[in-house]
Amino acid sequence: MSMPIAAPGQLNLTESPSWGSRSVDCFEKLEQIGEGTYGQVYMAKEIKTGEIVALKKIRMDNEREGFPITAIREIKILKKLHHDNVIKLKEIVTSQDDNKYKGGIYMVFEYMDHDLTGLADRPGIRFSVPQIKCYMRQLLTGLHYCHVNQVLHRDIKGSNLLIDNEGNLKLADFGLARSFSNDHQGNLTNRVITLWYRPPELLLGTTKYGPAVDMWSVGCIFAELLHGKPIFPGKDEPEQLNKIFELCGAPDESNWPGVSKNPWYVNFKPTRPMKRRLREVFRHFDRHALELLERMLTLDPTQRISAKDALDAEYFWTDPLPCDPKSLPKYESSHEFQTKKKRQQQRQHEENAKRQKLQHPQPHGRLPPIQQSGSRPQMRAGPNQPMHGSQPPVAAGPGHHYGRPRGPSGGGRYPPSGTSGGYNHPTHGGQGGGYGSGPYPPQGRAPPYGSSGMPGGAPRGGAGSGYGAPPNYPQGGPYGGSGAGRGSNMMGGNRNQQYGGWQQ
Numbered sequence: 001m002s003m004p005i006a007a008p009g010q011l012n013l014t015e016s017p018s019w020g021s022r023s024v025d026c027f028e029k030l031e032q033i034g035e036g037t038y039g040q041v042y043m044a045k046e047i048k049t050g051e052i053v054a055l056k057k058i059r060m061d062n063e064r065e066g067f068p069i070t071a072i073r074e075i076k077i078l079k080k081l082h083h084d085n086v087i088k089l090k091e092i093v094t095s096q097d098d099n100k101y102k103g104g105i106y107m108v109f110e111y112m113d114h115d116l117t118g119l120a121d122r123p124g125i126r127f128s129v130p131q132i133k134c135y136m137r138q139l140l141t142g143l144h145y146c147h148v149n150q151v152l153h154r155d156i157k158g159s160n161l162l163i164d165n166e167g168n169l170k171l172a173d174f175g176l177a178r179s180f181s182n183d184h185q186g187n188l189t190n191r192v193i194t195l196w197y198r199p200p201e202l203l204l205g206t207t208k209y210g211p212a213v214d215m216w217s218v219g220c221i222f223a224e225l226l227h228g229k230p231i232f233p234g235k236d237e238p239e240q241l242n243k244i245f246e247l248c249g250a251p252d253e254s255n256w257p258g259v260s261k262n263p264w265y266v267n268f269k270p271t272r273p274m275k276r277r278l279r280e281v282f283r284h285f286d287r288h289a290l291e292l293l294e295r296m297l298t299l300d301p302t303q304r305i306s307a308k309d310a311l312d313a314e315y316f317w318t319d320p321l322p323c324d325p326k327s328l329p330k331y332e333s334s335h336e337f338q339t340k341k342k343r344q345q346q347r348q349h350e351e352n353a354k355r356q357k358l359q360h361p362q363p364h365g366r367l368p369p370i371q372q373s374g375s376r377p378q379m380r381a382g383p384n385q386p387m388h389g390s391q392p393p394v395a396a397g398p399g400h401h402y403g404r405p406r407g408p409s410g411g412g413r414y415p416p417s418g419t420s421g422g423y424n425h426p427t428h429g430g431q432g433g434g435y436g437s438g439p440y441p442p443q444g445r446a447p448p449y450g451s452s453g454m455p456g457g458a459p460r461g462g463a464g465s466g467y468g469a470p471p472n473y474p475q476g477g478p479y480g481g482s483g484a485g486r487g488s489n490m491m492g493g494n495r496n497q498q499y500g501g502w503q504q
Ligand SMILES: Nc1ncnc2c1ncn2[C@@H]1O[C@H](COP(=O)(O)OP(=O)(O)OP(=O)(O)O)[C@@H](O)[C@H]1O
Pocket: 033, 034, 035, 036, 037, 038, 039, 041, 054, 056, 087, 109, 110, 111, 112, 113, 114, 115, 118, 159, 160, 162, 172, 173, 174, 175, 335, 336, 337, 445, 486, 487, 488, 489
């Protein structure tokens, strides 16, 4: 497989002279398809050519900080990546009328019909095994290309994997991505990657990491595709680690040499033995799938499989083989934002109907059975359950001014957590999830800059609280007070099901 590397100087050669100089008026906005932490995403039509594109508006709420650093990073990185499995940034356009001082800035992307979350969440969708293999192979190919080009994505999740009606899958949303160098592992922030997809080394506070962090997220997505729902739906970092340890076993010096050097290991070291149960829990998975999953969800990042090796795994070379993307069924466009909106409307409708029924009881006659929202048809291959939209609490970086709070609203979406435990937690031993007052951290995405990413660093901006530091934590310690993150989503998973199954 040829894996072109973008030469540093090559970038401007292909750049059209009009980059950044055209007005957004060259496009007609058709409908909103996404609500990113950094602004809305619209489906739009280029008036001159009729070409359909996606316009991502860069939020410029904060006048003090100027142009968002994450947008600068995303643009810079996307300009050097050119691959079939990486979203193509076509140009930047501006508008004058948004703000009389700064104007609006939009990124113009090739349009993709779906994101994986939105697609998986469609009623009636059921992915076949060759289809899952096909998506996984494209995901790994795109990621391998990023890693070869020394780019870490750092936010791999379903809603950032875009799929078109030709069956192509492309990595998108490089807002948290950054360059790394193999020989110099610098201090990077550990507050990246949406919580449910975040690897144990980041949760244990490391600031020296590499491509293996993305591979953990890929493992979570792979398992989710096969299992039918998210496998680690933690509601805060301690609970997230607990869920990981319950399935993957507790880390120690024998299975993860050097683990005890992780900054927060002492705080989260399990006090009871926890065996690896992955093989047992997912024993119904295909043998080769399970083998690959084992290697992706390896606790020790140095032993975790790379994207390149994963592509060579038996799983992709045994029957049924991955299908040709072009042979995949075409679906009506589905983005997580829209499916979520539809679900909300449906829920609202059901509630209204219920209320009306209570107000006007009908003593006689039997009503037809009410269509419950949970009775949607099966989706996905194998043992999958129907999946419903869900949102992991998010994370990433210290709070930031322009990350508009969003995401799950209010409490009660998660069942009470009684399963966490075994932590050597200063005050909350055995009660994972009991941090702070609110069930969620606020949902603003914060960029991985400033404060050098260290937990003790002063977070910029004010998205704090949510899981404030327990009394015994040193100020600025793990998960204290710097709640943050980016609101986002993933492939479905019914809240009511998420503790079912193997996580007894
Ligand atoms: N090129 C595109 N084509 C079609 N839809 C897109 C495209 N880019 C983004 N979207 C839709 O918009 C959503 C949000 O986009 P994106 O993830 O880039 O924004 P963000 O501000 O970084 O969001 P988040 O905080 O959720 O990660 C995506 O999940 C997807 O559904």
